[in-house]
Amino acid sequence: MSKMTRRKFLSVSLAGAAAGTFTLSGKAIGAAGFTGYPDGMGVLVDLTRCIGCRTCEAACNEEQKLPAPAVPFDDHSVFDELHHGGTQKRRTDENAFTVVNRYEAGKEGQPAYRKIQCNHCNEPACLTSCFVNAYTKTKEGAVIYNSKVCVGCRNCMVACPFRIPAYSYSSAFNPVIRKCIFCYDTRLKFGRPPACVEACPQEVLTFGHRKNLIKVAYERIRVNPGRYVGHLYGENEVGGTSWMYLSGVPFEEVGFDTTLQKEPILANAQAFLSNVPMVLSIWPALFLGFHRLATRGGEGAEEKPATEKREDI
């Protein structure tokens, strides 16, 4: 709850400050208002069950009406793909909102697989960094995007700690951000799980209320402690995410960033943002005061000869 009040406070004070400076109406107050989502849904991804069949990729492709991929979904050679000098595995892009990668991390040379997509953060960095409010966190927990207002600054891509949003660089006239939207329009809104969850043959993906999923996850760890590394990734990372992961191998070995902070990304900019109203209110008086002090007792008393010619009128 404290998170909400902080965000609300922040947006209100900022809007107020902005309105104050530019003498605009205060109607923007609450524009970034935080509604909260006690009923937020989520997905628990149990990596120990994933066999890398890519059925979820295919289901996503169909549901989101994405173009057919260069390599068909039953072709597993994509797992050998490496980019940027052999350092990078596949990632989400404008035509693939979810991607499965293979890692040689399993015990006895068994590969491990990981599905990635937008994690639908509780307090998303993409949302808080966007200066036109193109992102919305819905009460169902999805982080959706409005291409109608997006300016294309790509700050959200800089901010997302999971490197999820992709951009249609090839479009000249209507480039937009592309990412998983939790099948919000077609499914989540109606209480149905996203396409990938329904399609997965291995029950890797469990759809449900986020708070229940946390219980389910810890129950699985408790019942089968040898199977899991004992951490629920996404429970607390960057303020918590709607999609959370269980893994049998250390998370960093399957491509997760395990150095992420617990606080939402917004908290980092807060020290600066909270200075803003201060500067706006203190600076004018302070510098006017300096001016009075500096110019009292005869203006231009220290003028040098060369400038005397250019006197003020």
Added chain:
Amino acid sequence: MKSLVKTGYRPVDSVADEGSGRRWSFLEKLLLGLTLREYLRQAVRNPLNWILGALFAVGFPLIIYRFIFGLGVVTHSSNDYPWGLFLGFGLFVMVPLSASGFLMGTTVELFGRKDFKPILRIALLNGLLGYFFAVVYLLCDLGQPWRLPYPMVVAWGTAAVLFLVGWHVATYLTVQILEVSEAFFEWAQWPMAKQFIKKMTIGLTIAGIILSTLHQGALGALFTYAPSKVHPLWYSQEFLWIFFFVSSIFGGLCMVIVVSSIVKKTMFWRADEAFRENLDRLTIGLARGSSMALITYLTIKLLGIAHDNEWAYLATGWGQWFSFELLFGVIAPMVLFAYGIRNQRVGIVRFGALIAVLGIALNRLNTAIIAFNWNLYQEIPHIFEWIIAFTLFGLYIATYRFILYRLPIVYSWKKVPVEAYAKATEKVHSHGAVAQPSTVSREMR
């Protein structure tokens, strides 16, 4: 121009030609009092024009190409590296180098240091053009540039740092246009408009300080959104915005030193005595100011490392690169300034300022591009991206020079010699007592 001046040519610097008393027409003012042929001839003789011409010949078609086929064809910007040179150089380097406007405005107008007046206007112009071109770069980089006004009118992402940057750069640009317009109104002879602006000077200057403090810092705060992407040595949650703000102080001042030195070397004919005679002394003054900011910056940089306890990183390759940035961009100028100021060696001071400017550029490029995604892979910008970035910079130089040639920036606009003016207008004025025919009273600045 230099050879023209040798033949006795005097560029336009007053309302009317001093010899004949004839009023300059607008076109003549635009051509600096030359005929079109003379003007073109001197333009062709200037080697810089050849370089710029060649650059534009390649660059402008590429810019058009970018707008027809999208960012993807001219940049290597990718889903991992959303920001390339257009923002890395155009926004993050240009903006700190343009802090000069608010710094000199504050010095002269608020702190009453009238002795800095001869370089006030060049500092204001430097600020205005730097910001203006930062916006031009931004327009080139935005996916949908025509939506640039959206954060102002359509949708308010009030909690975003970028929202602050957008608003402040926009309003500050307006402030700077007003500040520089004083010179324009003198040149265009709209005294009423000038008086109007003059009345607002203090207000504008204070607005400038507020807006600058905030958005210079905000540019740094933007990177606090990417804690896991910027290398820890360049990242500091608490200090990043202060780093950016403090370094913009010497960035802006040093940029004025660099630009005014170039003017002194290449546009001597355009400067008046006030500028020529005071420049060396004022350069030392600017260097003094920069030294203070440099020392502050170095201290807080070290504090930043200590605060986040990042000493171990210094032993890595990134640490060497970081140390190089500090040695080259901060400590070297400090030493050069200290030596130059003590021995009154202006040349050394100028060299130090150039290094400091390059140092700022290096720091911003490091933060935005090089140390960004340090644990992923390095991205080398596309060749077209370089060319477009250089083209826009060439355009910046050309605009800069175009304005300096004409508006009273490094010289002061003279009042009409009254008698001559009377002769020209064939009207008898009773102002005889005000000025002797031969004296030229300077109009206010």
